[in-house]
Amino acid sequence: MAVNLPPHYHEADARYKKAKTPEDKLAALREMWVLLPKHKASEKVQMDLKCRISELNDEIDAAKSGPKKAAPGTFKLPRQGAGTVVFLGPPNAGKSRLLAALTKAQPAVAPYPFTTREPIPGMMDYEDVRVQLVDLPPVTADHYDHFVTDLTRAADAAVLFLDLSDDDGPAATQATIDRLKQARRELVTELPAEEDPATYSLKTLLVATKADDEAADIRLELAREAVGDRYPFLVVSAEQGTGVAELKKAIYDRLGVIRVYTKQPGKPADMTSPFTCPAGSTVAEFAGCVHKDFEEGLKSARVWGSAAFDGQTVGRDHVVKDKDVVELHL
16 A cells, blocks of 8 residues: 655655754654655654654754753663563662563662663563563653653653652652653553654553552552553562562563564474564565565465464455464565
C-alpha cells in the first residue's frame, strides 16, 4: 500500500530542507505532519516525522534555557533484544535494586538519594527472548538530567516507581510524572490514536517497591487512592523476590510484541531465537523484521500456528500470531 503523499507535502519538505533555523525547520515539519495521510502505509513516515519534531522541540527548549552545563555527557545506548524499557522514578525508590534482581547488571545500591548518576543498562531474560532495561537517574521537581529526554525517546515502554517505605511516596512519584510532562514525555496506559507529534507517549507500568516494609500495606492503600487506575499496578519486593516473576511478564507485555520463529524449506524450525515484531504484523511486515529487503521481495509464506492448518501457504497480508513458525518464500 503506497503512502501517496500530496503535492503540498513535498513543498513543505522542500522548505524544511532549505530552512536555516530550528524554528523554520519545525514549522515545515509540523505542516508536513498535518498534510501526511494517516494510515497503515504511512506509519514509518509518521514515526520519522515525530522523531524529528521531538528532537527540534528539545533543541529549541534547550537553547531557551541557556548553554548546556558540562556533561556527564550524551549517552547513546544501542538497542538490543525485543525492546527497551526505561526505569523512571524519584530518588531511593528501589530502581537499581530491582534492575539487579531482573538482570545481571550490578548497579550501585545505597540508602541515600541520587546513587544512580548515569543510565545503567541490563538485559532481562523472559522465556526465550531478552528485553533491554535501562535504569535512569532520579527525576524530581528540581532535578532532571537532559539526556533522560533522549533516552525516553528511544524507549518502547517505561516502568514508573513508587516507594512503599516512604509516606511521601505517591507525591514523589507524581513529581516525576509532572517533571517528565514538562519535557514533553507523557506516561500513559495505552498509546493514543492521535497525539501532538511534539509529545512522546510511553506505555507505562507502575511498580510499588519495598513491599517488605512493615507499614507497606497501609501505604499501598493510600498509593492506590492517589494513583487510581492511571497505570497497570504491580507490587514487588526485590529483597524477598515477591512479584518479580509477575513483573517480568508485565514488562514484556507492555512492549506489545509477538515472537515468530523462522524455518527454511526442508529443515526444522529454529525454535531457539525468535524474531520479535509488533502485535498485528502481517507476514510481509514480519519479513521486513527479518531483513529490510525481504518485505518488498516476499511472494508468499508457509505458516505453522495461526494458519487454518499447519504449513498452509498464505499471502503477504496474513496476520501472524505469537509463537507462529513462518517459512518465507522470496
